[in-house]
Amino acid sequence: MARKTGSHSDITGPKVRAAAQKLFARYGYAAVSMRQIAGEVGVQAGALYNYTPDKQSLLFDMMKAHMEELLAAWEAEPKGEGPLTRLEAFARFHVRFHLDRPEAVFIAYMELRNLEPGNFEVIEALRKRYESELEAILRDGQEAGVFSLADSKLTTLAVIAMLTGVTTWYRDEGRLSRDRVVGIYWNMVRKAVGA
Template identity: 65%
Template sequence: MARTQGSHAGTTGPKVREAALRLFARHGFAAVSMRQIAAEVGVQAGALYLYTPDKQTLLFELMRDHMDDLLSDWAPPGGGPMAELEDFARHHIRYHLDRPDLVFIAYMELRNLAPGNFVVIEGLRRDYENRLEAILRAGLAEGAFDIADPKLATMALISMLTGVTTWFRDDGRLTRADVETIYWEMVRKVVRPE
């Protein structure tokens, strides 16, 4: 099969992923067909299989790459649990505000992953959660934090921080820096009520 005029191997692959991301976020994984992705990219449907074996692989790779990037983009800065928690919270907000479609897919499309793919993504998510939980446990051990259950606090904080992507708009009344600071104050009060 001939390549569609104007398509190039180095640019079409990323375009396929970008189109899949947009369409999955807008319509949901189950409602999107490979033909829709091909039309969005401007190639014939059969040409997609040069870049991905199937739609499931596209979903899995989007989610896996998102988690790999998130995990590699943040490392504890040192300075003790409070400083690390602040850095984690601010980083989480910054990272996710730039990727609302990926965040939506990462949470809403887990149910559509094949069992083996689900295990991989769930493991990566657990690695990320464990980083926050380690900070909370260290703060609890030092007496810097006052929390009843570090695992529960981890889940609650990640949920709270990720929720910013559902309502924040760059043209809204608060800047990203405002949101980071306000959320950090809320996180601080959760771990060290006064």
């Protein structure tokens, strides 16, 4: 079938990814068909294959893009000096970054189980790179006597899980502003590491 009148790859491609993200976040990867994604975009199902080889590639590409964007944004973030200042920068950054991307965050955590093994390895490596950034801060703080930790790896995973959890409940129209929420989360992280 010919391309739909008015369809352009630079417009339709992002629409395909946005529709897939919306549907995967709402119904779960396994429950969404390529036909549903096509319907959301307003194209024939066969037209999707002009933009992606298959549904697995769509999932992998959006998860990889999310992790690469996260790593690049953290790299560009001012971090300050000393473990406590760096930990505060990490906590505040993590909450702010994730609040703007609740669907991508949900998919990045909940759909790992649906990645094929090779794709899982790539995403897991990116996740570990990000986790290692926080773990290095925690280890530096522990060595400097600023933090009191039973286990730096476990604390890393617990802090990331706590910070990421904000995306499940926060609403802009709620009673707390983003800045207030970021400040409260930072205070909880500080207490969690004994600082």
